[in-house]
Amino acid sequence: MTMLDAFEVECFEEVGQDVYKQITETVLSDHNLTAVISKLRIFIDPRIPIFVAVGTIRDAGARIRVSDIGSVQVQGDNTVISIRDETYLAQFLTRLYDIFGHDHVDQPDRFTVIISEVEIPQDFEQIEIVNRADTVLRDLIYAMTVIAPEGFKVRRESYGKRQFFYAASENTLPEHVVEDMVSGQFALIGEEMA
Amino acid sequence: MILVPITYTGGVYRHDEVIDYIEDLGGYIVQKHEMAQEMVLQAFIPKEDIGRFTAFTKPLAGEVTESPLVGCEIAVVIPSLEIHHLPHSACDIAEYLRTVGAKTNMVGLARGFGKRISQLNDEERDVINEHDLAIYVLGNFETCIEEKFNGLRRGVNVPIILTGAPPHEALKRITDPPAAGYVGNLGRFMHRTRTEADIGRLDAIVEETARVLNAIRDEIAHDPLSVSPARLKEVIEDGIPEIREVYSPTPITVQLTGLRIKLPFDRYRDVIKSLPVEEDVTIGDTAWISPSRMRDYILVQIKPFSETHIVV
Known part of the structure; x- marks a missing residue:
């Protein structure tokens, strides 16, 4: 978790605090989110009970282009794409089907995609397949759901351009209580709630 | 012997x-x-x-x-089996206990999560009571365990081992009436148990389980069973050849004081009841045969000597 500028878990129970710190680290690295978050602060009070997570993200606008997924080689009538990174392969294939049609796109094995009998656009390697910024905040909120204690089903979540918060409890808490808590947590990481 | x-x-x-x-x-x-x-x-x-x-x-x-864990059936009880909280630590606990010979069943409660809202329904309670021992795998906060544990153990009359992230002493302090055993430093975590420290915690569960089981065995020895469960298993295997066609890993599960037979209750109750253990002594004379709350299995609970005055 060295990539985060600030990371803190606060809870009056020391054991619970340490375990939740560990859980957060595990979940964020499992979801590939450590590089995205800049600051993160989690506050848990099992007496109320409430779980609040507030944070800011770095610029996550990493655009994934064809050249990031694999290398393109033209071999006669065919274009062979050797896949380097499979992470966005599903979206990549869907995009290829849209552009060239199912008849012209074939995937003979896991790491090879062949586009046959069709002309490839000039700027093919620069076509944007995925923009991580579209999904990263959703992924982040999902990760918070995973971190939050079991049974905290009453949730409020919000994400803007670079801030997010997630509050959860098993009770329905008055709006102003949650808002005060969330803005208090934002203040502790030196941010103003948007 | x-x-x-x-x-x-x-x-x-x-x-x-x-x-x-x-x-x-x-x-x-x-x-x-x-x-x-x-x-x-x-x-x-x-x-x-x-x-x-x-x-x-x-x-x-x-x-x-x-x-010491061979020949017993243990329920590993967990407040929920929610998909986004996988992997559950209880999975590793159940699996580890199997490696040392126990037969474990996971009991994921339908509404066991939370503090105020946690509940145990009658089916869950009855299923837990059909085991020799229950291991409650609870969470990370002392405050929550203190409040919810008594609700989750209501009506459960088998010995309970309580596990959670607070240390052993803390668990002991907050439990009233006391549980049969405690294992601390083991609550909810989101990784598989691979490190030496994790395996050490699992070993602590095995040790505590063995201690509690031995105490139960000592108690049974004061008023011994009319017949050994393992012997009854053999009698049933010889008397009912259909048991060989059951594809469950243990068609007959041996417990400390009984058996769980994975055959339909209605069709086999009378057959089992009349099977002879020895001359003039049938299974019906030495045990109660009742329907299990687990599927349509049969539960055999062996009567103690004080009840039957028979030991075979």
Whole structure:
């Protein structure tokens, strides 16, 4: 978790605090989110009970282009794409089907995609397949759901351009209580709630 | 004759002789796993014959270990089995206990999560009560465990081992009335148990489980059972050939004081009841036969000597 500028878990129970710190680290690295978050602060009070997570993200606008997924080689009538990174392969294939049609796109094995009998656009390697910024905040909120204690089903979540918060409890808490808590947590990481 | 639970690990070569030898000693096979070239037997053998049995298996390169968890059925109870909270620590606990010979069942409660909202329904309570022992795998906060544990144990009359992230002493302090055992430093975590520290915690559960089970066995010894569960298992296997067609890993699960038979209750109750254990003594004379809350299985609970005045 060295990539985060600030990371803190606060809870009056020391054991619970340490375990939740560990859980957060595990979940964020499992979801590939450590590089995205800049600051993160989690506050848990099992007496109320409430779980609040507030944070800011770095610029996550990493655009994934064809050249990031694999290398393109033209071999006669065919274009062979050797896949380097499979992470966005599903979206990549869907995009290829849209552009060239199912008849012209074939995937003979896991790491090879062949586009046959069709002309490839000039700027093919620069076509944007995925923009991580579209999904990263959703992924982040999902990760918070995973971190939050079991049974905290009453949730409020919000994400803007670079801030997010997630509050959860098993009770329905008055709006102003949650808002005060969330803005208090934002203040502790030196941010103003948007 | 005192029977002790053991695990025998060896090759398939001449394993039939090992089985014959256990039976000749007056022991019983509880479970037999055959995996390719390897064979794992969980059995009960007379205490005084362990040395003899170990000597017999030595030329076959077999290994005999005492495993106190053999011959019992344990419920691993967890407040929820929610998909986004996977992997659950209870999965690793259940699996680890199996490696040392216990038969474990996971009981994921329908509404066990939360503090105020946690509940235990009658089916869950009855299923837990059909086991020899329940291990409650609770979470990370003392405040929550204190409040919810009494709700989750309501009506459960089998011994309970409580686990959670607070240390052993803290768990003990917040539990009233006390549980049968406690294992601290083990609550909800989101990784698989791989490190040495994690395995150490699992070992602590095994140790605590063995301690509690031995205490239960000592208690049973004060008023012994009319027949040994392992012997009853053999009687049923000989008397009802259909049991061989049940594809469950343990068609007959041996418990400390009974058996769970994975056959339909309505069709087999009378057959089991009338099976002779010995001349003039049937299973019906020595045990209560009732429907299990788990599927349509049969639950056999052996009566103690004080009730039947028979020991066979």
